[in-house]
Amino acid sequence: xxxxxxxxxxxxxxxxxxxxxxxxxxxxxxxxxxxxxxxxxxxxxxxxxxxxxxxxxxxxxxxxxxxxxxxxxxxxxxxxxxxxxxxxxxxxxxxxxxxxxxxxxxxxxxxxxxxxxxxxxxxxxxxxxxxxxxxxxxxxxxxxxxxxxxxxxxxxxxxxxxxxxxxxxxxxxxxxxxxxxxxxxxxxxxxxxxxxxxxxxxxxxxxxxxxxxxxxxxxxxxxxxxxxxxxxxxxxxxxxxxxxxxxxxxxxxxxxxxxxxxxxxxxxxxxxxxxxxxxxxxxxxxxxxxxxxxxxxxxxxxxxxxxxxxxxxxxxxxxxxxxxxxx
Amino acid sequence: xxxxxxxxxxxxxxxxxxxxxxxxxxxxxxxxxxxxxxxxxxxxxxxxxxxxxxxxxxxxxxxxxxxxxxxxxxxxxxxxxxxxxxxxxxxxxxxxxxxxxxxxxxxxxxxxxxxxxxxxxxxxxxxxxxxxxxxxxxxxxxxxxxxxxxxxxxxxxxxxxxxxxxxxxxxxxxxxxxxxxxxxxxxxxxxxxxxxxxxxxxxxxxxxxxxxxxxxxxxxxxxxxxxxxxxxxxxxxxxxxxxxxxxxxxxxxxxxxxxxxxxxxxxxxxxxxxxxxxxxxxxxxxxxxxxxxxxxxxxxxxxxxxxxxxxxxxxxxxxxxxxxxxxxxxxxxxxxxxxxxxxxxxxxxxxxxxxxxxxxxxxxxxxxx
Numbered sequence: 001x002x003x004x005x006x007x008x009x010x011x012x013x014x015x016x017x018x019x020x021x022x023x024x025x026x027x028x029x030x031x032x033x034x035x036x037x038x039x040x041x042x043x044x045x046x047x048x049x050x051x052x053x054x055x056x057x058x059x060x061x062x063x064x065x066x067x068x069x070x071x072x073x074x075x076x077x078x079x080x081x082x083x084x085x086x087x088x089x090x091x092x093x094x095x096x097x098x099x100x101x102x103x104x105x106x107x108x109x110x111x112x113x114x115x116x117x118x119x120x121x122x123x124x125x126x127x128x129x130x131x132x133x134x135x136x137x138x139x140x141x142x143x144x145x146x147x148x149x150x151x152x153x154x155x156x157x158x159x160x161x162x163x164x165x166x167x168x169x170x171x172x173x174x175x176x177x178x179x180x181x182x183x184x185x186x187x188x189x190x191x192x193x194x195x196x197x198x199x200x201x202x203x204x205x206x207x208x209x210x211x212x213x214x215x216x217x218x219x220x221x222x223x224x225x226x227x228x229x230x231x232x233x234x235x236x237x238x239x240x241x242x243x244x245x246x247x248x249x250x251x252x253x254x255x256x257x258x259x260x261x262x263x264x265x266x267x268x269x270x271x272x273x274x275x276x277x278x279x280x281x282x283x284x285x286x287x288x289x290x291x292x293x294x295x296x297x298x299x300x301x302x303x304x305x306x307x308x309x310x311x312x313x314x315x316x317x318x319x320x321x322x323x324x325x326x327x
Numbered sequence: 328x329x330x331x332x333x334x335x336x337x338x339x340x341x342x343x344x345x346x347x348x349x350x351x352x353x354x355x356x357x358x359x360x361x362x363x364x365x366x367x368x369x370x371x372x373x374x375x376x377x378x379x380x381x382x383x384x385x386x387x388x389x390x391x392x393x394x395x396x397x398x399x400x401x402x403x404x405x406x407x408x409x410x411x412x413x414x415x416x417x418x419x420x421x422x423x424x425x426x427x428x429x430x431x432x433x434x435x436x437x438x439x440x441x442x443x444x445x446x447x448x449x450x451x452x453x454x455x456x457x458x459x460x461x462x463x464x465x466x467x468x469x470x471x472x473x474x475x476x477x478x479x480x481x482x483x484x485x486x487x488x489x490x491x492x493x494x495x496x497x498x499x500x501x502x503x504x505x506x507x508x509x510x511x512x513x514x515x516x517x518x519x520x521x522x523x524x525x526x527x528x529x530x531x532x533x534x535x536x537x538x539x540x541x542x543x544x545x546x547x548x549x550x551x552x553x554x555x556x557x558x559x560x561x562x563x564x565x566x567x568x569x570x571x572x573x574x575x576x577x578x579x580x581x582x583x584x585x586x587x588x589x590x591x592x593x594x595x596x597x598x599x600x601x602x603x604x605x606x607x608x609x610x611x612x613x614x615x616x617x618x619x620x621x622x623x624x625x626x627x628x629x630x631x632x633x634x635x636x637x638x639x640x641x642x643x644x645x646x647x648x649x650x651x652x653x654x655x656x657x658x659x660x661x662x663x664x665x666x667x668x669x670x671x672x673x674x675x676x677x678x679x680x681x682x683x684x685x686x687x688x689x690x691x692x693x694x695x696x
Contacts, residue, residue, distance in 0.1 A: 106670070
């Protein structure tokens, strides 16, 4: 099986799905001639033409909003927000229009739309590019939120997203585009939403994460192993729908949980994870659940980014604290 | 020290049509010199009937709102020629409308059942369902948000080689939204088969046109988007029809988008929750009533002999009956149920949402059970 980077896996999924379903089209800034600023759509315009791989004017709201009309006309749009940090320019169209169109129209107009967007820090982008805004979109009922951590999942979840009758926000960890490499089948497969993945088995504590934070947890787990702490890692894969059973199971397996995410602390999705676990499996918990997140400050300029994003040391400290509580 | 006193600048009346806007009928309903009617006698009567229908429905709906039988309602009152004129230029079998919320007769002519529309105003979610085969987007409440959708649909029709045209309505106030700019810009770039009908009715709730934009006209903005911009007397059914027909024809034959500024006037407050006496001068309202599009068209139709009092009375009786039947059908619809809070939110529901549904259905407020 071929080892692909995450961006190669995404590109392969797009190409195969456009080949399979002629309704599928791509629109966004620089997606055509350039092949996307991260090359996620490289070569697709040459193959499928400028109408199906459409370079739009620089205008996020109309990229999202035009997708509504395109979907109503029978197309299956895959729109790209060049960076999630700019998606607030389109927030109304995504949150209030796309997400609730099926609901408002009582099923007449389903929105089979995928919005792909890179996000997250660690590659010293200019300001405003890197914000992890996923929790804001979780509060937009009607929308599904997908956050792959591996190349395998990126392809399988993207194919599932494009085929899903509901709109999907598909967040891609931009620092993982080329760093994350794993085996990706050449053929067609989908990864179902709402099924979390156990990345690493362990017995002392479960680290719950999604997207690029999964790799961070893997590194932290290695360090913890040197201290004889056995970490289990759960990758949520999708925040909406949420794999509630897998979260409850964490508490039952390890009794201790640490949640790690790149978004700010207060109101981050980690809070939802913790609330869910205490609802479902409170009596299995042996320690308070810890969270390792970005602070409640704006995403900073590149020179201090490394202090802002959660790192191995902070995850390890939380692991020690959590395990040590009753150890 | 005395405070500087604001200079009292005499304000001209807001709204209404520019003297040089395109028109075929003068203020009293006579054809302007050299004008020829673009509509047949039957089409003229169809247009008049829809205008009368709209006015009668507005009056009925406001009464229903005052009785608490429907919720907040936005009347078309005063803008009938502007809406119906555009509608007459459309083929409901292939052309799409992406409305705002003040285009009721166009929705009905396109195939939206009156009872469904009334259910929307009653507050039943089923009122949001446009029947299958009716080429209509849902009523839009977030201003200008429908414009990107309209451009997307136009792009889709073009990509698929279909000959439909998309018409979308927007107001003078909503044209200040960012979505307006992004949509017209994209439509120009891709030469989308879309017609933007900007109904300039003088007010965005209380904010007058003069405070909405410093542009000489809204139509003038079209140049910046690489499309034709037309100013039309929005209270002249014939003229509105003619500019809409021309724009639809251009879009259908690959000529791209058009911005129509239909200059009209909102004779009723913004909606049933608004009190326009707080901001519309009485003398302005009185003057604008003299430009009411319905008497204007009636004068013309009477003069050319296609309408008389008997025919209009027959129309009115039939309209009142049709509206009564629509109201009765809407009110006979079963009341909404708690489960409708969930219906159609997703194609498939996660166990988490199903649990929320059970919890809501199991705990309805007493008295609603």
